[in-house]
Amino acid sequence: xxxKFSTYLKNTYGQKVYKIPINARGTCPNRDxxxxxxxxxxxxxxxxxxxxxxxxxPLREQLLSNMSYIGKKYKAxxxxxYFQNYSNTxxxxxxxxxxxxxxxxxxxxxxxxxxxxxxxxxxxxxFLQQISKKHQVDIVIEMGLxxxxxxxxxxxxxxxxxxxxxxxxxxxxxxxMKVCAHMINDLPNETIEDVITSAKQLxxxxxxxxxxxxxxxxNNTKLGDMYRNNQIVMGTMDEFILKTIAFLEYIDKDxxxxxxxxxxxxxxxxxxxxxxxxxxxxxxxxxxxLTDAIVQGSKT
Numbered sequence: 001x002x003x004k005f006s007t008y009l010k011n012t013y014g015q016k017v018y019k020i021p022i023n024a025r026g027t028c029p030n031r032d033x034x035x036x037x038x039x040x041x042x043x044x045x046x047x048x049x050x051x052x053x054x055x056x057x058p059l060r061e062q063l064l065s066n067m068s069y070i071g072k073k074y075k076a077x078x079x080x081x082y083f084q085n086y087s088n089t090x091x092x093x094x095x096x097x098x099x100x101x102x103x104x105x106x107x108x109x110x111x112x113x114x115x116x117x118x119x120x121x122x123x124x125x126x127f128l129q130q131i132s133k134k135h136q137v138d139i140v141i142e143m144g145l146x147x148x149x150x151x152x153x154x155x156x157x158x159x160x161x162x163x164x165x166x167x168x169x170x171x172x173x174x175x176x177m178k179v180c181a182h183m184i185n186d187l188p189n190e191t192i193e194d195v196i197t198s199a200k201q202l203x204x205x206x207x208x209x210x211x212x213x214x215x216x217x218x219n220n221t222k223l224g225d226m227y228r229n230n231q232i233v234m235g236t237m238d239e240f241i242l243k244t245i246a247f248l249e250y251i252d253k254d255x256x257x258x259x260x261x262x263x264x265x266x267x268x269x270x271x272x273x274x275x276x277x278x279x280x281x282x283x284x285x286x287x288x289x290l291t292d293a294i295v296q297g298s299k300t
């Protein structure tokens with residue numbers, strides 16, 4: 001049907017692997033005044049790290065505590081350390097290096113690093129390549145993109161372009177590391193044709209993974225203000241399902257799909273997943289794909 005992240009992990013590491021969120025102190029050029037101070041219109045103060053420990057807890061402690069909890073609950077033995085919030089490569093190299101070294105552990109098989117396409121440079125990649133080789137740990141750079149349409153990126157106040165993503169992707173892959181693109185498939189100003197175009201472009205670029213989101217609207221954000229003032233109108237759940245399926249049809253079959261939909265705390269949101277449980281929506285997508293005999297990459 002589609003190349004699930006769980007399947008990729010089992011095929012790659014021979015067993016279940018659990019992803020542990022790591023919350024490092026940080027910011028991004030869209031918040032610290034380098035490009036803007038307001039951030040992206042959908043981004044809350046946590047920088048998307050809803051499930052993480054507070055960032056004043058030492059990184060090693062976050063890692064070991066999560067490993068202990070998940071290991072006991074799910075009988076897990078291998079893990080991914082995921083630097084989740086904000087733009088983790090938007091740090092001095094010395095600080096980035098310190099953060100990465102804190103989560104190197106015999107049972108950590110990979111380090112995933114969330115960032116922006118305009119926060120990648122060769123000095124960082126040289127260091128990460130050395131860490132990968134020295135400790136036999138995979139490095140995956142997760143870049144927030146959301147859309148390949150520059151008009152949409154402007155609407156979202158991203159302050160980067162699709163070309164920035166293209167340049168960073170090629171640079172990252174030249175150092176032997178993998179790229180994951182974060183995408184939102186129900187942006188209010190995008191059609192199903194826009195979603196298909198994004199899928200085609202990511203396939204041509206040969207990204208390794210995608211992480212799909214629905215657009216949740218948080219309190220105390222620019223997007224929240226727009227939603228309250230009826231400046232944007234969200235589509236329906238059925239439209240989101242059709243867009244997500246179209247996205248899957250047009251991305252290459254070898255691209256790993258980390259997930260199809262995101263989630264956020266109910267108490268912080270004005271709109272999230274059409275008022276339905278995320279698992280329900282995933283089931284609807286998968287059931288329709290099965291019923292209609294749709295598989296990932298069938299239209300590439």
